[in-house]
Amino acid sequence: MAKHHVTTTINGDPAEFLCETQQTLLDCLRDELGLTGSKEGCASGDCGACSVMLDGRLVCACLVLGVEAEGATIETIEGVAQGDELHPLQKHFLEDAALQCGVCTPGFIVAAKALLEHNPDPTETEARYWLAGNLCRCTGYDKIIKAVMNAAAEMRGA
């Protein structure tokens, strides 16, 4: 069988790629499309470094097949900033020192953005539970949560 030809929408733009059935969406984003912002930490759904939005739902791209993207709408970390204008989450991650090595950061930002779209005013506990599927080896989480809470406040205009 020839490779699958997948037509999809990524960060608002039409995109297409070829893949084999067993290739994950994460493999396709990184290796076929050169979108290397989404990271592979574990490839088993445990770390959240590969977090993307698939048809409006937060998912692990390592647990989605590339072929499943046919006709779907995907949003990745590459679509979070508007040109040179960083998203408030990105700004606060920088200002609040919420990253060290940075491998977990794209996943945290995509997941936190989904949280704030779903709940613009989360409690710290809600934010921690929502982000429980995102692991960070470096920061100890407190600075990440602080950045998310500060970004949420800024986005609410508080």
Place this chain on the structure above:
Amino acid sequence: MSEIQFATPQTVKEAVKCLAGAKGKARVLAGGTDLLVQLRAGFVRPGLIVDIKHIPELRKVKREDGGFRIGAAVSGAELGANAAVKKAWPGVVEGLELIGSTQIQGRASLGGNLCNGSPAADSVPALIAAAATCHIAGPKGTREAKVEDIVSGPGKTTLKPGEFVVSFFLPKRPKRSGDAYLRLIPRTEMDIAVVGAGVSLALDSKGVCTEARVALGAVAPKAVLVKAAGKALVGTKVDDAALEAMAAACRDACKPIDDKRGTVAYRTKVAGVLAQRAARIALARATGE
């Protein structure tokens, strides 16, 4: 290595045809949160993957005979957002919503949780306690089965080749009844149950228990319906003595594994404790507290 074929049937009939016509072993794909991990690890090497998420029946939740029909591929995030199901069968929704992280919830389904065959699957004891049934399609037509009859052992089901679960049916919630599911994990999130307990019970107008079903996860090769535990509650006011008798029946039903996450003695004791706590929550829900 031969290539893996991929199909996206749009109807149940088409899916049955795909599965029947497969060269090599075919695998159904729902949310993929178990299947992709197994593919990656090389535990499974199917000849064909059939994505069932394009079939409308598998993605719908609707009312039926006073109860609910839930598509087997409906995700935790979708079911969790359904206020009517949550109100009628909070224990079932709790079980499904405990699975994994927000990301996993975006994909994980009841059908996948059941058919993956893990003894620790969180939605399964709640479904069994709820007396849920499955609608199954296969090459010989369709059939209904009780949830407790689907898994036969770790990773194994009684589904025949080419069969798959189309939907689950949650019966009409009787008056003065409630259900609950609890699990014990060593962490607060993202862990596999050391013990899981689902309880569903109904009371008469005097507060006497008329029906009760108790199911345990992670304490035997598959989730078990503990009939004696349910019986211990029927005819009582679900008082402390009845709850202790129920817990004793739960402990008797345990044949757990022994590992660093829980010894046999620990899992057995906790099974009784968790079932009691779940029964208290179900009771409070039944009395509208």
